[in-house]
Amino acid sequence: MDRCNGPNVDAFEKELAEYVGAKGAVALRSGTAGIHLALRLIGVERGDMVFCSTLTFIASVNPVLYQGGIPVFVDSEPESWNMSPLALLKAFKWAERKGKLPKAVVVVDLYGQSADMEPILEICRGYGVPVIEDAAEALGATYKGKKCGTWGDFGVFSFNGNKIITTSGGGMLVSDDEKALSKARFWATQARDKAVWYQHSEMGYNYRMSNVLAGIGRGQLKVIEERVEARRRVFARYKKALGDIEGIDFMPEAPFGRSNRWLTVMTLEPEKLGITPLDIINALAEENIESRPVWKPMHLQPLFAGCEYFTHEDGISIADKLFKKGVCLPSGSNLSCEEQDRVVKVVRRVLERE
Ligand SMILES: *Cc1c(COP(=O)(O)O)cnc(C)c1O
Numbered sequence: 001m002d003r004c005n006g007p008n009v010d011a012f013e014k015e016l017a018e019y020v021g022a023k024g025a026v027a028l029r030s031g032t033a034g035i036h037l038a039l040r041l042i043g044v045e046r047g048d049m050v051f052c053s054t055l056t057f058i059a060s061v062n063p064v065l066y067q068g069g070i071p072v073f074v075d076s077e078p079e080s081w082n083m084s085p086l087a088l089l090k091a092f093k094w095a096e097r098k099g100k101l102p103k104a105v106v107v108v109d110l111y112g113q114s115a116d117m118e119p120i121l122e123i124c125r126g127y128g129v130p131v132i133e134d135a136a137e138a139l140g141a142t143y144k145g146k147k148c149g150t151w152g153d154f155g156v157f158s159f160n161g162n163k164i165i166t167t168s169g170g171g172m173l174v175s176d177d178e179k180a181l182s183k184a185r186f187w188a189t190q191a192r193d194k195a196v197w198y199q200h201s202e203m204g205y206n207y208r209m210s211n212v213l214a215g216i217g218r219g220q221l222k223v224i225e226e227r228v229e230a231r232r233r234v235f236a237r238y239k240k241a242l243g244d245i246e247g248i249d250f251m252p253e254a255p256f257g258r259s260n261r262w263l264t265v266m267t268l269e270p271e272k273l274g275i276t277p278l279d280i281i282n283a284l285a286e287e288n289i290e291s292r293p294v295w296k297p298m299h300l301q302p303l304f305a306g307c308e309y310f311t312h313e314d315g316i317s318i319a320d321k322l323f324k325k326g327v328c329l330p331s332g333s334n335l336s337c338e339e340q341d342r343v344v345k346v347v348r349r350v351l352e353r354e
Helices: 007-020 031-042 062-066 085-098 117-126 178-188 211-221 224-242 277-286 318-325 337-353
Strands: 024-028 049-053 070-074 104-108 131-134 154-158 171-175 248-250 264-268 326-329
Touching: 007 024, 007 171, 007 211, 024 031, 024 178, 031 062, 031 104, 031 131, 031 154, 031 171, 031 178, 049 085, 062 070, 070 085, 085 117, 104 117, 117 131, 171 178, 224 248, 224 264, 224 337, 264 277, 264 318, 277 326, 277 337, 318 326
Parallel strands: 049 070, 049 104, 104 131, 131 154
Antiparallel strands: 024 171, 154 171, 248 264, 264 326
16 A cells, blocks of 8 residues: 555545445545546446446546547436436347447446446346446445445545535545555556656556545544435425425435435426426525536537437436426535525425416
8 A cells, every 4th residue: 555645545445445334445536536447447448338327417427538438328217316227228238239348337326315236236247247336426325225335346435525525525436356446546646666766657647635635534424424314304304395295296215225315306397387497496596595407417418419328218218307307405414494494485486476
């Protein structure tokens, strides 16, 4: 292990690995860096295909481009909004017919909720393709009683400013493959060979987390369980205050896991209500309250025009539907009841105006 990083980095890695139940972890400057290193460890190279969840933040997919890979997008299923095993199987069958399988699959745990990992892993293992679990939003969440981020061959967390715990910016790569992790550590520190002088035989990056930020991360990790409970309480209050309205619903919690409810996402049936998510977002903005639409799916991004996309049902994209009807409400762990009441009041006002 490199000695130049300091005691907090080593300790933060150890503590996080222990918390999630992985054999090891590498502390990095971002979650994006973690996904990038995982793809390179798996051996993704120019021209290789990588299957990715379409409903996600672009950081799940940009690293595929860093490696010169070709993303292929997979739709969500309605139960968890995460990667549909049905759509994934369709993508594999298509790849099989083409005679070229993907090098890796990036599965996202959206808004703090686990994807249905068992069927997904069964399909991927059947084809011998490794899985990266992008759990950037899902620290503290579980799937079948085991922590999110530990189901794939590699798992990635983010401590960016908006995440459930933060180091202002940072990430962690976790795995049970300790040999792979030490390679990641080597690449993350400019791939410096073991020599007295500065010698380099491989290309590296400046991806390592600083000791100061790792110290902050250690403090944050101590309160993760409280943060999860706080975020779940925020969700429960929104649901109680708005759940009775016809045409309004919330992101479901699939029975296979426990979400950290990183963000509370409300859905509207525009045909029933006569209003769209943007009406709500704009009304909240007038009161200086920030809310956002659901992530715009990757297959709809101009950057990925022309990429292949496989839907959950033939001709029907679940991710498109969720994008059209979802609103991410203010969900901070320290959101007060008064602040939350203000949000609820604005939402009710918009609904009654129609
Ligand atoms: C935040 C996030 C990332 C990237 O994390 P950074 O630390 O900001 O690089 C990756 N994937 C998802 C789904 C995220 O929400």
